[in-house]
Amino acid sequence: MIFDKTKIKNLNIKNPLQLESGKILSEYSIAYETFGELNSKKNNAILVFHALSGDQFVTGTHPITNKEGWWVTAVGPSLAIDTNKYFVICANVLGGCMGSSGPSTIDPTTKEIYGLKFPLVTIKDIVNSQINLLDHFGIDKVLAVIGGSMGGMQALQFCSSYPNRTHSAIPIACTASHSAQNIAFNELARQAIMADPDWSNGDYIKNKKSPEKGLSVARMAGHISYLSEVGLQNKFGRKLQNTKDFKFSFDADFQIESYLKHQGKSFVERFDANTYLYVSRAMDYFDLYRDNNGNLSNAFKNTKIKFCLISFTSDWLYPTSEIKKILIALNSIGADVGFVEIDTNNGHDSFLVHEPEFLKTVRGFLDSAYNKVLHG
Amino acid sequence: MIFDKTKIKNLNIKNPLQLESGKILSEYSIAYETFGELNSKKNNAILVFHALSGDQFVTGTHPITNKEGWWVTAVGPSLAIDTNKYFVICANVLGGCMGSSGPSTIDPTTKEIYGLKFPLVTIKDIVNSQINLLDHFGIDKVLAVIGGSMGGMQALQFCSSYPNRTHSAIPIACTASHSAQNIAFNELARQAIMADPDWSNGDYIKNKKSPEKGLSVARMAGHISYLSEVGLQNKFGRKLQNTKDFKFSFDADFQIESYLKHQGKSFVERFDANTYLYVSRAMDYFDLYRDNNGNLSNAFKNTKIKFCLISFTSDWLYPTSEIKKILIALNSIGADVGFVEIDTNNGHDSFLVHEPEFLKTVRGFLDSAYNKVLHG
DSSP states (O other): OOOOOGGEEEEEESSOOETTSSSSEESSSEEEEEEEETTSSSSSEEEEOOOTTSSSOOBBBBOOOOOOOOTTTEEEEEEEETTHHHTEEEEEOOOOOSSSHHHHHHHHOTBBOOGGOOOOOHHHHHHHHHHHHHHHHTTTSSSEEEETTHHHHHHHHHHHHOOSSSSEEEEEESSOOHOOOOOOOHHHHHHHHSSSSSGGTTTTTTTTOOHHHHHHHHHHHHHHSSSSEEEHHHTTTOSSSSSSSSSSSSOBBBBHHHHHHHHHHHHHHTTOOOHHHHHHHHHHBBBTGGGGTOOOGGGTTOOEEEEEEEETTTSSSSSSSHHHHHHHHHHHHOEEEEEEOOOOSSGGGGGGSSHHHHHHHHHHHHHHHHHHHHOO | OOOGGGGGGEEEEEEEHHHHHHHHSSEEEEEEESOOOOOOOOOOOOEEOOOOTSOOSSSSSSSHHHHHHTTTTTTETTTSEETTTTTEEEOOOOOSSSSSSSTSSTTTEEEEEEEGGGGOHHHHHHHHHHHHHHHHHHHHEHHHHHHHHTHHHHHHHHHHHHSSSSSEEESOOOOSSSSSSHHHHHHHHHHHHHHHHGGGTTTTTTTTTHHHHHHHHHHHHHHHHHSOOHHHHHHTTTBBSOOOSOSSSSSBBBBBHHHHHHHHHHTTTTOHHHOOOOOOOHHHOOOGGGGGTOGGGGGGGGOOOOOEEEEEOOOOOSSSOOOOOOOHHHHHHTTEEEEEEEOOOGGGGGGGGGGGHHEEEEEEEHHHHHHHHHOO
């Protein structure tokens, strides 16, 4: 995946980053984008975290793909995360493929593409790397951190690691640690990528190859887990593709097959296979229980952050029961926490689509947080 | 996959089989196995149908793999399907890879391996091909047809196509048609196989290749869908493999990863990639609604068969709601139908493991059917 790097804003960081693995990134880049204006008091910033397949181009037209940003339903002028009012920052995760240091970027010490020599990173490492952005903008405390899926994990980690750097947090459709089933889906995706001979043990860029088939299968596996059974049934059911009868072949006969193949195919045009490995691994390793000796409450001890937890009824990847564990942990230390379960058939992807009750919740919660910061 | 064909019983059929696709199989082989003895009145036969990854070696030691048969928990002397009492017949499905005609067998007209030249078959074709076995044994009417998953689909199709050739039926953990999510999982598996360059457009045997990586990924996808989220969590959770700490690599760190990789690896030793394509396609095409103008009841009109439908609470591949649709269709024509939902965390695979209430149901239902046939 080659793209015009002049379209990417980069923060180059020379302070070494101590990673959880024990390794050190002596210097690294964080690619980011901002939307809206930072006010003079620098108290209207919202840090958005993206999910596995996302990047910093939250809204508007993506300058590389020329497609819409991944959160155009939520972020923009007069939208729930109102860029007329807030200064929205989003960084491409460390290990990502939209400009931040990762397996497809150049190792400054060897001047070669990292490939699998890029060290494994964790959600904590990712959050630690992004604190530099707040420092860069001179923002002492953001109004809110927000994200869905892996973005929600980063929001939780941020609250745990930097309790004094945000007023509020909206972790959406996420978990405090991956279940065996979550890990299983990610491992399936990784094995699909690594099974592709063009993956070349991670050195496909050097070898001028591209493990597109493997990455495409990985994306298909992901997509199945992002959508609900009922949602898929309502949208596709057993509808046939361009035909009234079965073709009795292995081409796409059913619309759901074409849909999945299309999702796989379009993904490989904009995403890097090694990044899929790194970022999915970071998600699997994320475990706020383990980090706190099994007691999730300890992750948020004495927190003054105001939380709004959001889950979706048909999300079977990170079901409501996972968000409830976080809710219990926060309530059991008397934290200021609200919880909303949105009734929808849109599955895990609900946070990415136009889901009115969800967007209303986000807008209202942010309004209230902003008024509190401005007036008291 | 090469094996000693002398260990396989084959019924060679010269009567052409008209397939649903419109094509004709002019001659074909059905590999089968029997367990127990057929009584003189030939009224103690039970026809067992296997699932996607199964074969005719239901119980005892598999002569090719040297492993246990896939249904040792249910079939054998004094077990629920008691081979001291019943004559159990099981055939390898048409399109299969354990001796029945399929993509890895020789096309009698060209004398070459079929590969993708083998015609696509449906569940109805599979059932039609197996009727020959009953004729071969001179069995006018079996005591029962029984099967789980795709085996349950065959049982349903048998009851619809041959209402006078069985007294009773036990369709287990199955559906009358695949949902979009079911098709999605199968398509994911097929794409994983076809993405493997060693698949060689289906001609891997001729080309002396084996698409093991693709088939292994396909099997992993299947396995995820066969197990319940709770079952996986109870068995594996986030337990690590041979280590107290994360290895920060892409090797298997979690036990669930090793388990899936092992399942994939051992599968390729005993299964054929093209058969996976054919048989999964047959499942996707199966649609007793479509075959009956949308009215499932019509599939069983005037049936005298006694049904026992069985589902499992944690089966999310073919949830209880699917079996209930069949239950409603049968009740709405006054058919003789019982229904049991077994409470278990073992997911779709529940019918393959030692599940006491399930096995008790099967044993009791068969006992009752047998007594009725013997005495009245």
